[in-house]
Amino acid sequence: MAIVIPGVSQLYRRLSVLPMLGSRVKGPDLIMDPESSGPFAESFRLLALNSNAALAEATNKGVVVMSAFPEDGRSLIAANLASALAERGGAILHDGDSRATTPVGTMFSRDGVSSAARNEGSNARGSLPEYLREIVQPANRSQLWLTSARSSHPREAERLGEIVRTASGAGMITVVDSPPATISSEAFSLAQEAGQVIYVVRRVAQDMDVHRQVREQLRRLNADIIGLVMNEA
Amino acid sequence: MELDAFIRSLVRRWYIPVLFVGLAVLGVWTYHSYTEVKTATATVVVLTSSPAPGEFVPAQFGFDAIDESSLLAERVAARLHDGTTAAELESRISVSLRIDPSQRSTTPMYIVSGKDADADRAILIADLATEEGKQLYGELNSFDREDVRRAFQEEIDRAGANVTAARGDLVTFLAENDAYALPSRTSQQLTLVSQLELSSLNGIADPASGSLDDEPSLAEARAELDRLAALEPEYNRLQFEVDLAETAVARLELRASELKLAGPGSEEDLVEATTQLGIERERLVDAQDALGQFQSVNAVTNLTGAVQTQLGLVNQLVVSQAAANDNASTLQNALVTEEAELGRLLSLEPEYSRLTLTLGNAEDVQVSLERQVLSIVAGQTLPAEAQVKIFDSAEIQSNAFSKMLMYALGFTLAILLSLSIVYLYAQFERLPPTIEELEETFGLTVTTQVPNNTA
Numbered sequence: 153m154a155i156v157i158p159g160v161s162q163l164y165r166r167l168s169v170l171p172m173l174g175s176r177v178k179g180p181d182l183i184m185d186p187e188s189s190g191p192f193a194e195s196f197r198l199l200a201l202n203s204n205a206a207l208a209e210a211t212n213k214g215v216v217v218m219s220a221f222p223e224d225g226r227s228l229i230a231a232n233l234a235s236a237l238a239e240r241g242g243a244i245l246h247d248g249d250s251r252a253t254t255p256v257g258t259m260f261s262r263d264g265v266s267s268a269a270r271n272e273g274s275n276a277r278g279s280l281p282e283y284l285r286e287i288v289q290p291a292n293r294s295q296l297w298l299t300s301a302r303s304s305h306p307r308e309a310e311r312l313g314e315i316v317r318t319a320s321g322a323g324m325i326t327v328v329d330s331p332p333a334t335i336s337s338e339a340f341s342l343a344q345e346a347g348q349v350i351y352v353v354r355r356v357a358q359d360m361d362v363h364r365q366v367r368e369q370l371r372r373l374n375a376d377i378i379g380l381v382m383n384e385a
Numbered sequence: 386m387e388l389d390a391f392i393r394s395l396v397r398r399w400y401i402p403v404l405f406v407g408l409a410v411l412g413v414w415t416y417h418s419y420t421e422v423k424t425a426t427a428t429v430v431v432l433t434s435s436p437a438p439g440e441f442v443p444a445q446f447g448f449d450a451i452d453e454s455s456l457l458a459e460r461v462a463a464r465l466h467d468g469t470t471a472a473e474l475e476s477r478i479s480v481s482l483r484i485d486p487s488q489r490s491t492t493p494m495y496i497v498s499g500k501d502a503d504a505d506r507a508i509l510i511a512d513l514a515t516e517e518g519k520q521l522y523g524e525l526n527s528f529d530r531e532d533v534r535r536a537f538q539e540e541i542d543r544a545g546a547n548v549t550a551a552r553g554d555l556v557t558f559l560a561e562n563d564a565y566a567l568p569s570r571t572s573q574q575l576t577l578v579s580q581l582e583l584s585s586l587n588g589i590a591d592p593a594s595g596s597l598d599d600e601p602s603l604a605e606a607r608a609e610l611d612r613l614a615a616l617e618p619e620y621n622r623l624q625f626e627v628d629l630a631e632t633a634v635a636r637l638e639l640r641a642s643e644l645k646l647a648g649p650g651s652e653e654d655l656v657e658a659t660t661q662l663g664i665e666r667e668r669l670v671d672a673q674d675a676l677g678q679f680q681s682v683n684a685v686t687n688l689t690g691a692v693q694t695q696l697g698l699v700n701q702l703v704v705s706q707a708a709a710n711d712n713a714s715t716l717q718n719a720l721v722t723e724e725a726e727l728g729r730l731l732s733l734e735p736e737y738s739r740l741t742l743t744l745g746n747a748e749d750v751q752v753s754l755e756r757q758v759l760s761i762v763a764g765q766t767l768p769a770e771a772q773v774k775i776f777d778s779a780e781i782q783s784n785a786f787s788k789m790l791m792y793a794l795g796f797t798l799a800i801l802l803s804l805s806i807v808y809l810y811a812q813f814e815r816l817p818p819t820i821e822e823l824e825e826t827f828g829l830t831v832t833t834q835v836p837n838n839t840a
Contacts (some may be wrong), residue, residue: 182838192838199833229835350832353823357815363826379832382823 153229162242182385183259184232185293191383193236199229199350200236206378207325207348214316214326214346215378217247218339218370222332224354225383227256230329233298233350238296238324242324244288246315247300248307248342249331256329260291283318297324309341316346333366343375350379389596390455394811395804402803409799413791424784427497427506427515428483428777431522446526448495448773451518452480452646460517461510477501480516485833494776504781511779519663523770537758545750556618557741564733565614573696574727580704581720603702610695613685620688623676623750629755630669636759637662651770661759 185195207213217230230245233270237243247256280297288297299315301308316326328346330339343349350369353363370377395402431448451457458471458478465474483494497518499510559565562643641662644655685691707719 190838191446191836195833195835202832225835232835352826353818356816357817359815360818360822360826363823367827377827377829380823380827380829382831382834385835385837 180382182228182232184235193232196232196236199233199278199381200240202379203233203237203325203350204240207242211320211350212313212316212347213267213324214328215310215319215341215348215350216328216330216343216346216375217350217352218330218333218343218366219352219354220333220366221358222335223353224352225385226332226333226352227252227259227329228385229350229352229381229383231256233261234291234296234327235293237325237327238291238293242295242322244297244298244315244319244324244326245291245300246312246326246328247298248308248312248328248338249337250301250338252329255300255309257289257291257300260293260296260298281318281322283314284322287315295324295383308338309345312342313345333369334362340373340375343370344373347375348378349375350378350381352381352383354383389813390816392810393816394814396806398807401807401810402800403800405803405806406796409795412791413795415786416520417791421784422500422502423504424782425499425501425504425511425779426782427436427511427702427775427779429495429497429515429519430774430776431493431495432772432774433492445480447478448493448518448522449482451521451525452514454476454521457514457518457521458837460521461513464508464513464517474510477510480514480518499779499780507781508779514774515779519770519773521774522773533761534758537754541754541758544747544754544769547747548744548751550781551740551747552618552622555737555740555744556735559618560615562733563611564730564737565611565617566696567730567733567737569689569692569696570614570732571727573693574723574730575701577700577703578720578723580700581707581716581723584704584708585716585720603706606695606699606702610692611701613692613695616679616683616685616688619679619687620676623672623679626672627669627676629752630665630672632752633759634662635754636671636756637665697726746798 173184182198203215207215215233217226217233219226227249233245245256277290277297279287280288284297284299288299290296291298301312312326312328319326323369326346328342330342333339351363351366367377418692429448432599438741455471455475458474461478462469462471462474477500481496481498483496485494497511497515499507499512499514501507501510559567564570637658639653641658644658647655680686680688703719703723707716820834823829
């Protein structure tokens with residue numbers, strides 16, 4: 153039996169599950185934009201570069217951002233990765249966490265969507281394949297589109313596959329935000345469908361055996377872990 | 386648990402070992418402040434000597450055994466005069482054999498320790514314990530002289546009775562067989578017979594050597610010889626008593642002079658030896674008086690010499706008388722008579738020798754017993770107390786080593802305890818994974834670390 157003595161940071165993290173304190177409501181500066189600089193933004197640009205390289209030969213250019221526990225920062229990583237990928241040529245951010253009280257896309261809406269950007273997005277939508285044109289929403293970033301899962305839809309994974317394949321055909325990478333792997337198997341379904349995973353671990357005290365189990369499960373589902381992210385944010 | 390996990394936990398909780406070490410040092414310091422006891426030690430040497438062969442040496446116990454007696458603490462407490470009880474002192478006084486690893490000296494040395502919170506008082510206790518221990522050692526190693534006398538008296542009485550009985554048997558034998566001065570008489574009788582045989586063979590008598598008008602008659606000479614010879618047993622007994630007393634006096638005089646030279650600590654033994662010497666001197670005077678009176682009454686100074694002289698005279702008279710008769714048959718008769726007497730005397734010799742030997746043995750036993758009693762009562766070695774010499778007076782011993790030991794022990798325990806606590810912390814707590822742990826778990830390198838966005 154493991155005994156965890158919570159410190160101040162753990163206590164804060166536990167309190168942050170409350171919607172008003174959660175990581176998704178920390179503030180608009182958590183999402184990078186093309187003008188962002190510094191270690192935070194550069195870490196995502198580096199991640200985007202690695203992801204691009206890893207997916208260069210892949211047929212389905214989709215990647216699921218997974219983690220074992222809630223509050224690991226999946227949405228933050230997914231949103232920023234998608235934003236960094238958009239800078240390199242277009243990306244779709246798919247909200248695969250149907251149970252989340254706050255969709256990942258709202259990060260961009262709170263980030264302030266200028267009317268100019270909205271118009272630019274509306275105009276660019278016309279360049280998307282027809283299937284995507286019907287389901288994506290423009291984000292306030294150039295070449296970044298948002299989609300979301302339909303809650304409790306039995307064929308949601310297959311739908312994601314279609315999105316990834318279509319987006320890949322259009323030269324875009326699909327980034328999928330997923331629910332915690334220890335809470336929902338939906339994350340594994342999404343990973344199997346996308347084929348690639350970026351695994352996020354927050355730097356807090358935790359049981360490493362859980363990660364080994366997740367890794368083993370992904371191996372059985374033929375989902376490759378193409379990136380490992382240590383989240384200290 | 387891996388070492389690096391323990392070390393990380395130790396780095397995070399560095400204050401635990403620091404706190405425990407601080408507490409240990411403080412605890413040892415407090416302990417010393419409130420319980421520190423000064424120890425003063427004096428060194429005592431106990432002299433030993435090898436006894437002469439056959440000499441009696443009474444058994445003694447070691448000097449270090451005296452602290453087992455409550456008497457030592459009682460005496461020191463009495464001399465302190467400050468209300469300290471013997472029970473309080475018993476645990477503060479100790480005597481132990483000093484171990485010399487180099488074995489340079491075979492003389493046993495002892496450490497007398499006194500403990501007290503005050504250094505001066507510790508020295509006082511150690512010095513008093515040394516003095517009282519020395520006296521107590523002497524007392525405990527001495528013996529009751531009356532007990533010794535009582536223990537030996539029965540044997541001495543028995544030996545005396547044996548001597549009396551043996552002497553009685555000898556006297557009876559001598560009286561019944563007219564065998565007084567038997568060895569001398571036998572020797573003289575041999576001479577007489579030889580002279581008579583020579584006269585008989587020559588057949589010529591010497592008139593000049595015949596008649597001796599101014600000499601006593603043969604009968605008178607024989608009577609005197611018988612009288613002297615009959616005195617011999619009593620004379621020998623009295624002479625034996627004188628010799629016995631003279632031996633005791635000589636022995637005690639030597640002992641008294643030794644004790645005077647021994648100096649302090651031997652006063653009691655000197656008094657005892659002097660007393661005993663007085664008794665033996667009186668005994669010697671009595672024995673000499675008895676002998677003198679015997680000699681005076683019987684008109685004889687040197688009995689053995691007198692008997693010899695008288696025997697010579699009798700022989701001469703016998704030869705003279707036989708020669709004066711100038712008669713071969715008379716000479717021959719005298720020769721036959723004296724040869725018969727010689728034969729009788731020679732036949733008595735075996736029994737005489739046996740009885741004499743028995744008496745001699747009994748006398749030797751008595752002499753030996755009396756000498757042994759004297760040795761024990763007057764002592765042959767130095768008195769026990771005088772054997773104890775103070776080598777070094779009491780001095781305060783440094784306890785720096787024990788202090789350092791206590792601090793080292795406290796430090797070690799604190800480190801061990803604190804590290805154990807840190808270990809338990811490390812065992813039960815979960816720490817954030819390191820990059821290396823993460824990479825080991827997934828078999829991949831970490832692609833990126835997302836820093837905290839404080840911008």
